[in-house]
Amino acid sequence: MANDVGARAGTVARRARRAMFWRMVARSVTRRRSRVLIAVLAVGIGATTLFALASIAIDIPRQMTREMRAYGANLLVMPQDGDSAVPVAALAGIDHLLEAAEVVGRAPYRYETLRLNQAPYLTAGTDLGAVRKVSPYWYVEGDWPGGPGEVLIGQDIAEWADLGAGDQIELVAGALGGPAASADAGLGGQAGSDGGDQPQDVIEEEATGLFAVAGVLTTGGTEDELILMALGDLENLAGGAGEYDVVEYSVAADSAQIEELAGRISAQVQGVAAAPVKRLTESDDYVLSMLRSLLALIAVIVLVLTMIGVSTTMMAVVAERQGEIALRKALGANVREVEREFLSEGLALGAVGGILGTGLGYLLAQVISLNVFHRSVGMTWWLAVVSVAVSTLVAWVAALVPVRRAAEVDPATVLRGE
Amino acid sequence: MTEPRDLLELAEVSKVYGDLRALDEVSLSVPRGQWLSIVGPSGSGKTTLMNIVGAMDRASSGSVLLDGVELSGMSPKELAQIRRDTVGLIFQKFHLIGHLTALENVMVAQYYHSMPDEPEALAALDRVGLRERAAHLPSQLSGGEQQRVCIARALINYPALILADEPTGNLDAANEQIVLDIFRTLHSEGATLIVVTHDPDVAAEGQREVALDHGRMVREVFHVHP
Ligand SMILES: Nc1ncnc2c1ncn2[C@@H]1O[C@H](COP(=O)(O)OP(=O)(O)OP(=O)(O)O)[C@@H](O)[C@H]1O
Ligand SMILES: [Mg+2]
Numbered sequence: 001m002a003n004d005v006g007a008r009a010g011t012v013a014r015r016a017r018r019a020m021f022w023r024m025v026a027r028s029v030t031r032r033r034s035r036v037l038i039a040v041l042a043v044g045i046g047a048t049t050l051f052a053l054a055s056i057a058i059d060i061p062r063q064m065t066r067e068m069r070a071y072g073a074n075l076l077v078m079p080q081d082g083d084s085a086v087p088v089a090a091l092a093g094i095d096h097l098l099e100a101a102e103v104v105g106r107a108p109y110r111y112e113t114l115r116l117n118q119a120p121y122l123t124a125g126t127d128l129g130a131v132r133k134v135s136p137y138w139y140v141e142g143d144w145p146g147g148p149g150e151v152l153i154g155q156d157i158a159e160w161a162d163l164g165a166g167d168q169i170e171l172v173a174g175a176l177g178g179p180a181a182s183a184d185a186g187l188g189g190q191a192g193s194d195g196g197d198q199p200q201d202v203i204e205e206e207a208t209g210l211f212a213v214a215g216v217l218t219t220g221g222t223e224d225e226l227i228l229m230a231l232g233d234l235e236n237l238a239g240g241a242g243e244y245d246v247v248e249y250s251v252a253a254d255s256a257q258i259e260e261l262a263g264r265i266s267a268q269v270q271g272v273a274a275a276p277v278k279r280l281t282e283s284d285d286y287v288l289s290m291l292r293s294l295l296a297l298i299a300v301i302v303l304v305l306t307m308i309g310v311s312t313t314m315m316a317v318v319a320e321r322q323g324e325i326a327l328r329k330a331l332g333a334n335v336r337e338v339e340r341e342f343l344s345e346g347l348a349l350g351a352v353g354g355i356l357g358t359g360l361g362y363l364l365a366q367v368i369s370l371n372v373f374h375r376s377v378g379m380t381w382w383l384a385v386v387s388v389a390v391s392t393l394v395a396w397v398a399a400l401v402p403v404r405r406a407a408e409v410d411p412a413t414v415l416r417g418e
Numbered sequence: 419m420t421e422p423r424d425l426l427e428l429a430e431v432s433k434v435y436g437d438l439r440a441l442d443e444v445s446l447s448v449p450r451g452q453w454l455s456i457v458g459p460s461g462s463g464k465t466t467l468m469n470i471v472g473a474m475d476r477a478s479s480g481s482v483l484l485d486g487v488e489l490s491g492m493s494p495k496e497l498a499q500i501r502r503d504t505v506g507l508i509f510q511k512f513h514l515i516g517h518l519t520a521l522e523n524v525m526v527a528q529y530y531h532s533m534p535d536e537p538e539a540l541a542a543l544d545r546v547g548l549r550e551r552a553a554h555l556p557s558q559l560s561g562g563e564q565q566r567v568c569i570a571r572a573l574i575n576y577p578a579l580i581l582a583d584e585p586t587g588n589l590d591a592a593n594e595q596i597v598l599d600i601f602r603t604l605h606s607e608g609a610t611l612i613v614v615t616h617d618p619d620v621a622a623e624g625q626r627e628v629a630l631d632h633g634r635m636v637r638e639v640f641h642v643h644p
Contacts, residue, residue, distance in 0.1 A: 012533070013532060013533035014533075016533040016534050016535065017529060017533050017534065019534070020525055020526075020528075020529045020533075020534040021529070023522065024518065024522070024526070024529075027517050027518055027522065028517050031517035031518075031555070032516075032517050323513070324515055324516075327513045327515065328515075328526070328530070329498065329501075330472075330474055330501065330507055330513075331501065331502065331507070331526060331527050331530050331571075332498050332499070332501040332502020332503070332527075332530040332531060333498065333502075333530050334494070334495050334498040334499075335494070335495075337530070410474075410475070411474040411475075411498075411501070412469040412474040412475040414474070414507075414509065414513055415465050415468055415469055415472075415474070415507075415509065415583050416465060417509075417510065417511050
């Protein structure tokens with residue numbers, strides 16, 4: 001009986017003590033705002049930087065890999081040796097062969113050399129809507145062409161010709177020395193075969209078209225030296241219709257399946273040759289892993305700096321409360337109790353700083369990502385949890401040494417005054 | 419345990435700082451329920467004595483028996499236990515925790531002693547006339563009010579011994595009287611009080627007055643109160 005009552009009283013006492021413990025921690029955190037703010041800032045800035053870096057390091061490569069897998073041409077169909085263009089009739093045959101596979105997109109290309117200010121530039125006519133769909137990671141400064149008469153120009157051309165989005169350009173087709181034009185035209189010379197096929201056209205009339213530059217395209221690849229326009233615009237300017245130099249397919253399949261499909265198309269469809277295109281190349285992989293190690297290195301440096309900053313702050317915070325610690329000891333607190341209280345405060349500050357810092361870090365990652373990578377970054381939830389946990393741990397570790405030292409204070413100093 | 423023992427028995431207690439003997443072979447017994455005043459010039463060892471009696475510091479030599487327990491040779495943890503169980507402390511500079519309310523400051527002493535009990539803490543504040551100011555922070559209280567919170571905190575665990583070092587040193591005459599009134603009540607209820615003071619009037623409130631000089635007891639006076 002008496003034992004039972006004693007046990008119940010013990011439980012009540014423990015509960016009351018725990019409530020008071022957290023009440024003291026909460027008061028210290030909420031009523032000492034300016035001090036707390038500094039400590040939270042020290043943790044928060046670290047958490048912001050680390051979470052932003054880690055978000056970018058994890059999410060951007062993931063997005064890019066996913067996009068490179070899902071999008072981008074992975075099957076090229078070209079005219080067979082000697083033929084000038086992919087026969088339109090062949091397309092139906094290819095579609096038939098691809099029926100079983102999932103075709104994400106298809107973009108036909110026709111290449112012509114057009115002149116801009118007397119200088120020749122390779123120009124591609126294509127289905128711009130389809131290109132945009134399979135290449136969402138292309139960066140266009142300005143807009144994608146919205147209709148006929150609008151073109152995209154490659155970044156290098158924009159530089160050479162000093163052009164930008166919104167400028168008007170005059171493009172000239174034909175009436176150039178035929179052989180030169182054919183030699184010039186890219187992609188294995190198929191585009192230039194116009195000239196070889198119809199020698200009498202070499203002295204044809206010049207055709208001139210006025211176009212608006214909708215945007216400047218940067219891909220880091222050969223597209224930077226290309227003018228891109230709607231197929232219809234190119235056909236109007238250069239004449240001819242339904243003559244494709246290349247048709248790009250984006251098929252949801254792995255490289256072995258693509259290889260096999262390409263072989264079947266080449267063998268079974270008249271007048272065309274198909275070839276697989278590797279999407280995520282090893283060099284891309286290498287760049288991504290380099291980017292990751294670089295960010296990891298920066299993260300470690302930031303972590304160390306945060307650690308130093310937080311422990312310095314904690315030292316100041318604890319030093320300021322030396323008198324309070326001595327008083328608590330004079331009231332009967334022992335070293336362990338004082339340590340527990342102040343370390344719990346450190347934990348609370350770390351958690352608050354971690355949560356705020358992680359939130360801000362997400363915003364920072366978003367800003368960096370939009371400005372540098374031209375894409376938005378997703379919220380990686382497990383990383384947010386890790387970020388808050390690490391911040392809390394960092395604050396705890398940083399508080400450990402100063403609190404241990406402060407807890408050793410002599411209670412006799414209280415009566416001696418300050 | 420049949421014969422009633424003195425609450426505090428000091429025998430040849432010294433405290434040495436380097437060459438300085440802050441306390442020099444002090445022997446002193448304080449019976450239960452006594453109100454003892456300690457006076458003496460600055461640096462005479464009054465605070466040093468209070469620290470040793472209050473289990474906050476250890477004597478260099480000699481024996482300190484508090485409530486029948488020998489303090490010399492105790493570990494810091496055991497001393498902390500004595501402080502929380504046996505001693506109530508009142509300071510000249512109040513020493514309230516700035517971010518806790520009056521009520522919470524009192525509850526801190528309960529917390530280290532046994533368990534926080536808000537109604538009981540409120541009652542203690544009521545005793546010193548501060549029930550209405552329970553939710554105020556120390557910065558929102560006058561010096562006299564802060565000292566009364568400090569007293570409520572010292573009393574909350576019914577300590578066997580109440581130690582006050584210059585409790586009225588920072589107070590005006592009116593607040594000094596309020597504090598002395600509280601002491602009188604405590605004394606009439608049987609509390610044992612040791613009060614260090616520079617003020618002869620405050621010293622005269624006690625039943626017994628001991629003067630220190632250079633760490634030695636130099637004079638002892640008994641006051642008779644009507
Ligand atoms: N930690 C210490 N180290 C060295 N000397 C000390 C220490 N604490 C106190 N003293 C010295 O011991 C002597 C007694 O000090 P104590 O504080 O007990 O005096 P006091 O009587 O309380 O004086 P006051 O009236 O000014 O408060 C003083 O000379 C003081 O300088
Ligand atoms: Mg003193």
